[in-house]
Amino acid sequence: MERTGRQPGARAWAWTTVEVPIGPLGLAATPEGLLEVVFHADARRAAEAVDRLTLRLGAGPAAPPSTAHGLLAEAAAELEAYFAGRRETFSLPLDWSLTSGFNRRVLRELAAGVPYGTVVSYQDLADRVGEAGAARAVGVAMGSNPLPVVVPCHRVVESGGGLGGFGGGLETKRALLSLEGVLPEPLF
Incomplete structure (x- = not known):
């Protein structure tokens, strides 16, 4: 899902959806870290999340490859290990900009x-x-x-x-x- 129309001051970010035992998780990341995790990210919820983040960040998700895509791959791997019972902590960087x-x-x-x-x-x-x-x-x-x-x-x-x-x-x-x-x- 790529949106166009980059606004001045827009932030780079990427999006993916991963399947885990509790259902699909939507993941968004910036070059700074994991930005958002969305539960039950079926096609409709994923599109809503991407649209909301596009408005908030001033641009749609970047096309691969990017630093943010590398963080998404890391997040997906850590979540897969967590749900398989092989990981108890997460080590990926977090982007706290959606909360204050x-x-x-x-x-x-x-x-x-x-x-x-x-x-x-x-x-x-x-x-x-x-x-x-x-x-x-x-x-x-x-x-x-x-x-x-x-x-x-x-x-x-x-x-x-x-x-x-x-x-x-x-x-x-x-x-x-x-x-x-x-x-x-x-x-x-």
Whole structure:
């Protein structure tokens, strides 16, 4: 999917879709790093994501080859290894430009401080970033996470043990937590 009409100040970026056990993931990257992960990226959702990013970044995705395409290949390989149970951390660079302020602080803490196979509550994550009364705001930050799976918002749960919400759907959240050994495998 390539769009034309490059605007002044436009950023270079690339797009691909990869098939993983939870369904297709759309991946966008800039030369700085992985920019976005889109759940359930069928043809319609992928086209919507590309159109949205084209407006935001001032140009459509670049044709291969580019630095961004190399990062997409790296991201796809790391995600494949994660879903095969061979990788617990991601090492690819991240482009944080789609988030800012409180949300960025929370997502960076999540990425750095909540390892594979563990969970944290919304309130605990709020406490970690020095915002004791901001559990609901942490939920908003999770909902706006442009890099799910890689920045593991699926590891954030309710204080009482409930799963909470999830942009990719609760079945996807259960599948990711099951993959990491936090939840038992579904019976059917």
